[in-house]
Amino acid sequence: MDRKVTIQDIANMANVSKSSVSRYLNDGYVSEENSKKIREAIEKTGFETNFFAKRLKTKKSGLIGIVIPRIDSVTVGKFLNGVNKKLKENGYQGIILISELDLDKELANINSLNQQGVDGIIINSMAITKKHIELTSKLRIPTIFSGQKNEFINYIKIDDYEAGRIMGSYFKAKGHKNIVFLGVNEWDKAVGVDRKNGFVDAIKENNSKCEVQFVETDFSFICAYNKAEEVLKYNPTAIVCATDNICLGILRYLHENKIKVPDEISVAGFGGYDIGSVSYPTLTTVAFDYELIGMKSAQGILDLIEGKGLEENGDTSLKLIERESVREIK
Known part of the structure; x- marks a missing residue:
């Protein structure tokens, strides 16, 4: 009986490393030249990998579950780009499930991915509830949350409070005293609480005459549009929006x-969306590096799978981008 062809045999025939063949088979990064040589060697030998046999041997599927709240989002798209880039570099593939802004469905998606045998789960969560903590604590695979934080879970996130403080300090320096913060419901702790509180704390620091009114909206363009009349009843000199999309x-x-x-009223937001650079007027914003968050989340889950500790939730690159939509009050 002929001897079974191995990955090492393919590597020898293609004159590449064994790890290059492994990355090729797992859709990881391999140069175009080496990919061609590996593919030709596989075709000549009839070599095939058996996914389930590999899983039984290594105890790993090579799959990472990814739960996202929605697909029609600029931020989620950039986040997924970062996740995919890091997973691909390490020979992993992602399975994406969409929760459609439904917390119960988000929990069901986490459970479903666990049952499918993924090696770990990244959750771009809308909120961290008691049910999230209970469910993930029972799983035998690691999980990591992005977008929200809680002391009982692993997480990687933007410092929303600091982002709010950056914007608050900016408007304080610009001399604005009567502002409306158009934000979202507080069930979203990151955007609905931390971002707003950071803004209010910074602008009111040693600035007692400043007034900040709050009007609630959701994340959609149309809801913000419909809330504008209510916002203008306060006669603000500025409207600060929880996201650029709201702006x-x-x-x-x-x-x-x-x-x-900004001649009659100033407007600013958070996110750093590309469309803010072509809107009229161009939009002042605190920009977030969502792709970096995705890469850090993916690296975090890979580290947890390997039994390593999670790196401290460090710099996620907040940057104030000053454009045309804010004026100074003399």
């Missing part, structure tokens, strides 16, 4: 009603 709804309403930005 776009406000800008549309102000434009339609011939209210000039």
Whole structure:
């Protein structure tokens, strides 16, 4: 009987390393030249990998579950790019499930991925509830959350409070005293609480005459547009929006009603979306590196799978981008 062809045999025939063949078989990065040589060697030998046999031997599937709240989001898209880049570099593939902004479905997705035998799960979560903690604590595979934090779970996230402080300090320096913060419900602790609190704390520091009103919206363009009339009842000199997408709804309403930005009212947001650089006027924002968050989340889950400790939740690159949508109050 002919001897079974191994990965080492393919590596020898292609004159590449064994690890290169392994990355090729797991859709990891291999140069175009080496990919061609490996592919030709596989075709000549009829070599095939058996996924399930490999899993039984290594106790790993090479799959990472990824739970996201929605697919029609600029931030989620950039986050997934970062996750995919890091997983691909390490020979892993992602399985994506979408929760459609439903917390119960998010929990069901986590459970489903666990049952499918993934090696770990990344959860771009809307909120961390008691049920999230109970479920993930029972799993025999590691999980990591992004977007939200809790002392009882592994997480990688943006410092939303610091982002709020950056924007608050900026508007304080610009002399604004009457501001509306157009934000989201507090069930989203990161955006609905931390981002808002950071802004309020910074702008009111040694600035007692400053007033910040709060109007609640959701994350959609249309809801922000519909809330604009309520916002303007406060006669603010500035509207600070919890995300750049919310800003776009406000800008549309102000434009339609011939209210000039920033001459009559200033507008700013959070996120650093590309569209903010081409809107009219261009949008002042605190930019987040969502792709970096994705890469850090992926590296975090890979480290946990290997039994390593999770690195401290360090720099995630917050940056104030000053554009045309804010004026200084003399």
